[in-house]
Amino acid sequence: MLAAIKTAKYFELGENDVVLTIFTDSVDLYRSRLEELRRERGDYSEIEAARDHAGPVLHQGIDFFKELTYHERKAIHNLKYYTWVEQQGKTSEELNAQWDDEYWRALFEEEVVYFDTLINEFNAM
Known part of the structure; x- marks a missing residue:
């Protein structure tokens, strides 16, 4: 997903452009890890979700992108x-x-x- 965001920013795509990406792993592969994190840190809160969205998703740049x-x-x-x-x-x-x-x-x-x-x-x- 981050690569798709970087691609859109690198090529200066706009609201009428589409970048299609494929997620190759199902969440089923990570359920044990999610449970482990829940035990360690408690339930995942809206504030944590907002933080996780704001950092890597909203503020993604084109660093480490190479054509x-x-x-x-x-x-x-x-x-x-x-x-x-x-x-x-x-x-x-x-x-x-x-x-x-x-x-x-x-x-x-x-x-x-x-x-x-x-x-x-x-x-x-």
Whole structure:
């Protein structure tokens, strides 16, 4: 979420622009941590929520944001080799296929149609 905020600020996007981001982890992965924090600190209050929102969300800047060149993006992509190939058992061909736009189109085509439908419905309101 913070990367989406930084992206919007970096490119000076406005109220008519959209940045779509995906959260890859479910809150279910963090329930034990939330319970641990509740035991240590008590219930999460509105004041704490306001503080947590005001700091990292409302006052996010473009620090540590870098617009990458092709070769920089490729270097970061290649860092996935260990987790993608060695840990998940994928092939390097599958990893390299991610550079092809068709890979992503095929993977998310149904989702794009779904989001387009939602956007059109919203715009028709």
